[in-house]
Amino acid sequence: MPAAVEIAPGCLWWSGWLDRVRQEALVAELRDLLKEAPLFTPRMPKTGKPFSVRMSNCGALGWVSDEIGYRYQSTHPETGRPWPPMPAVIREAWRTLAGDAPEPEACLINWYGDGARMGLHQDRDEQEFAAPVLSLSLGDTAVFRIGGTSRRDSTRSIRLESGDALLLSGPSRLAFHGVDRIVSGSSTLLNGPGRINLTLRRVHAIGAAPEN
Numbered sequence: 585m586p587a588a589v590e591i592a593p594g595c596l597w598w599s600g601w602l603d604r605v606r607q608e609a610l611v612a613e614l615r616d617l618l619k620e621a622p623l624f625t626p627r628m629p630k631t632g633k634p635f636s637v638r639m640s641n642c643g644a645l646g647w648v649s650d651e652i653g654y655r656y657q658s659t660h661p662e663t664g665r666p667w668p669p670m671p672a673v674i675r676e677a678w679r680t681l682a683g684d685a686p687e688p689e690a691c692l693i694n695w696y697g698d699g700a701r702m703g704l705h706q707d708r709d710e711q712e713f714a715a716p717v718l719s720l721s722l723g724d725t726a727v728f729r730i731g732g733t734s735r736r737d738s739t740r741s742i743r744l745e746s747g748d749a750l751l752l753s754g755p756s757r758l759a760f761h762g763v764d765r766i767v768s769g770s771s772t773l774l775n776g777p778g779r780i781n782l783t784l785r786r787v788h789a790i791g792a793a794p795e796n
């Protein structure tokens with residue numbers, strides 16, 4: 585396993601954690617999974633403004649956003665069907681990198697097409713902040729920005745490449761983060777430009793009955 589670099593307290597970055605063969609296998613699994621749970625365009629709470637990133641989920645719970653607000657739910661907002669199970673390689677990544685955290689309940693699938701970005705935010709819709717958030721990147725490189733737990737804290741940016749894993753744990757679990765831009769055409773993994781990011785989360789409090 586490649587060594588992790590701690591870019592901020594509790595924020596661990598494994599460059600090239602998934603090798604090319606495992607990246608290709610995971611992309612093939614995700615393509616099938618997205619037929620079952622198609623990408624949808626989330627909307628901002630209240631205003632209904634569409635996100636530039638399209639999303640889907642796998643696992644017992646999925647993160648969704650619309651005029652009503654941000655939340656986790658067990659069904660796809662458009663098809664009404666349960667989310668498909670998480671591919672084994674994703675669960676294995678969590679077991680290897682997330683320490684002794686209980687099983688993840690949600691895996692958000694973000695699709696960044698042309699011009700997509702994600703503003704600076706905290707992941708705080710979960711009941712459990714002791715468990716980390718684990719991110720896996722596939723496809724084009726992202727210029728990823730991370731700061732502290734206050735929006736006013738200084739930030740730094742790193743380039744997340746295809747196969748990279750990033751863990752937000754401990755003091756970085758509630759760090760502000762976002763994606764400034766995607767470097768279009770920087771990877772040959774997908775059949776064209778774009779980036780997939782997977783984030784694995786534990787939603788319910790540790791000790792509460794897991795949804796899996």
Ligand code: SIN
Nearest residue numbers: 694719728763781783
């Ligand atoms: C997220 O914060 O949900 C996604 C981060 C990323 O795309 O790297």
Ligand code: MN
Nearest residue numbers: 705706707761
């Ligand atoms: Mn996030």
